[in-house]
Amino acid sequence: SQQGEEDPQALSIQEGENATMNCSYKTSINNLQWYRQNSGRGLVHLILIRSNEREKHSGRLRVTLDTSKKSSSLLITASRAADTASYFCATDADSSYKLIFGSGTRLLVRP
Amino acid sequence: GAGVSQSPRYKVAKRGQDVALRCDPISGHVSLFWYQQALGQGPEFLTYFQNEAQLDKSGLPSDRFFAERPEGSVSTLKIQRTQQEDSAVYLCASSLDESGKAFFGQGTRLTVV
Numbered sequence: 001s002q003q004g005e006e007d008p009q010a011l012s013i014q015e016g017e018n019a020t021m022n023c024s025y026k027t028s029i030n031n032l033q034w035y036r037q038n039s040g041r042g043l044v045h046l047i048l049i050r051s052n053e054r055e056k057h058s059g060r061l062r063v064t065l066d067t068s069k070k071s072s073s074l075l076i077t078a079s080r081a082a083d084t085a086s087y088f089c090a091t092d093a094d095s096s097y098k099l100i101f102g103s104g105t106r107l108l109v110r111p
Numbered sequence: 112g113a114g115v116s117q118s119p120r121y122k123v124a125k126r127g128q129d130v131a132l133r134c135d136p137i138s139g140h141v142s143l144f145w146y147q148q149a150l151g152q153g154p155e156f157l158t159y160f161q162n163e164a165q166l167d168k169s170g171l172p173s174d175r176f177f178a179e180r181p182e183g184s185v186s187t188l189k190i191q192r193t194q195q196e197d198s199a200v201y202l203c204a205s206s207l208d209e210s211g212k213a214f215f216g217q218g219t220r221l222t223v224v
Contacts, residue, residue: 033212042115042202042215043154088153097142097209098167101153 006089006105014110019076021105023089024069030092032065033099034074037086046074046087081111113137115216117203123222124193132188132219136205143186144213145178146202154202160186161209172197193223 007022023032031050035043049056049065049072056063062075076083086106090099116135124130136143141162146154147170156170162183171178175194180186190197200220204213 035215040220042117042217043204045212045214048212090153095167097144097159098156098170099144099146099154099213100156101146103151103153 006087006102008105009103010106010108012108012110013079015079015081017079019079019083019107019109021074021087021107023072023074023102025072025089025091025093025100025102026070027093028067030096032063032072032092033090034061034063034072035088035090035101037088037104039085043088076107079107079109081109083107084109115203115205115214117201117216117219119219120217121220121222123224126194126223127192128223129189129191130193130221132190132201132203132221134186134188134203134205134216136184136186136203137214138184140205140207140214141183142206142209142211142213143180144204144206145186145188146204147172148200148202148218150199157188157201159209190221193221195223197221198223 033048034046037043060077065072086104088101088104090101118133143160145157148154158178159167160180175191177189200218202218204215206213
């Protein structure tokens, strides 16, 4: 079973535009993480946000967390073709070690 | 190497065949995880090791799946009598501790024909 649901399932934008992906989850969490996966590759950790944080930045990435709505968003600013990948949110709802992933958003950045 | 290494990258098995998938975690990482990722889906938890102890195997789909990490470093995921529904990418991850950032390997794509 999967805890998080990403929205949209797929997103196509032009290079230079911003991309926003959303994640909703069902139960309370300690932290939420975002991962990127290029086609046929493993997952790369992007950012971790704790339940007592509301916003976090890392380079061109901005993550928000609203625990009252059980949702998070990932914003990629000034997108590049190299940002084309699938993006997953993951929560630790069941335990401190088990990550529960959503089904992902497939992002296509057109050059 | 600096990252998590998995082998083989690709494996084609005939239905009923046994397979063994290997994971070399980052040196010094205490925690090791196996995940299964079906096509178009997010990874799903299979099992968790802390050093050589398998603390959680609740995600293993059946008793045909077996994982071990005998010396607390390299881990092997074994699938006996493979079935078509076992076709997936198997991802290994390691972290310094149980709740730390997890580093994933490239995965093993298993296709059962």
